[in-house]
Amino acid sequence: MGVKRKGHHRPTAISHGRPPQFQKPAASLSSKATRTLIRSHHQLHKALAQAKARGDHAKAKSLQLEIDSHGGLESYQQASIKGQSSERGGDTSRLLMEWLRTLDFPNVTVHDKQKMRLLEVGALSANNACSRSSLFDVTRIDLHSQSAEILQQDFMKRPLPRNENEMFDIISLSLVLNYVPEAAGRGDMLRRTCQFLRPSSKSADSSAPFPCLFLVVPAPCVTNSRYLNESKLSDVMGALGYTMIKKKISPKLAYYLWTYDHDATKNDDTFKKVEVAGGASKNNFAIVLR
Incomplete structure (x- = not known):
């Protein structure tokens, strides 16, 4: 099966976004x-x-x-x-695993009876909940890897899949999108995820969400922004072919699970940086879809 190429803009590298990670955190930090x-x-x-x-x-x-x-x-x-x-409760993949269990994911028809393929962008550890589950073949990438099990790679420069076998059932973008410094770059990243996801792998009687995207951002990105709220985020994601099926908003983080349908993609839709809520206390987080 050939891989469709979407979008007309060359993807922007995120090397000026999320800084590298340090291997030994200081225990004294409150x-x-x-x-x-x-x-x-x-x-x-x-x-x-x-x-x-x-x-x-x-x-x-x-x-x-x-x-x-x-x-x-x-x-x-x-x-x-x-x-x-x-x-500090930082393994967001624990919630992903909880959600998938409620969505009957063990009954999914897996390609060639192999494990589901998961691409974890911005990976910090090879020992998080999704890795320990033994249910996934996990590919981990980060801009500055501190582990042999994490490939040092910029997602925006990762080679596109040559065939369906190189595509994924799940992509995790946990606290990654907010480190992309420009609004248009965030839109480019979200659009690029579509090129790495397999066609639907659901069985006829399964409620599993695959292919899907697990997205985590700081809560103020959607609860206290001049340019983005949950409604607009849903519109942006909908234009890319995503439908929200799970969400959780905590005081610090916003977690979302989006199922992907290539046939629902609206390639001509664009979203500019338009104010949706005023106020001096609002932040400027935005997503621009070109």
Whole structure:
């Protein structure tokens, strides 16, 4: 089966988005300090990426000096690992496994009786819940791998599947989309996921969601943004062929499970950066679909 190529824009690399991770997190970081450090570095790296994109070398140099003065990437890496450790409830794949169990996923007709294929983008560990389940053939990638079991790779540069055997039943984007510094780049990433998902693998009597996308973003991205709310997110995802089947909004994170149907894709739909809610306290998180 041939692989359809969607979209007319060359995908943008995300190397200026999510910074690399540090292998040994500092145990002394408190929960509040972790959140503050992550937020500060996230904002600085976003501004740095924007300055570089504008060609503003003076501003980029100034921002880099500020990042270095805060401890550089090492301090960020420590906080990032600590903030997503199991002791902080950071293994989001536990919820994915709970959801799949409620959706009768063991009864799915698996290709050639093999394990379901899962692509975990931004993987931090090879020992999370989905890996321990023994139900998946997991491919793990991250911009800066700290493990031999995690391939160092930019998802936006990953070669497209040459055939259905190289495609996946599930893709996990857990706390990845929010590290893409530009709204259009986030749309490009979501569109690109469609090219890696297999055609439907449901059996006639199964309620399993495959192929599907597990998406996790900080809750304020959809609950407190000027440019994005859950309704608009659903519209964007719907244009790509996704339908929401599960969600959970906690004070910190928004979790979604989307089932994918290639035939429902609306290739001509675009979404610009348009305000959906005003207010001085709102953030500027947005998704632009080109």
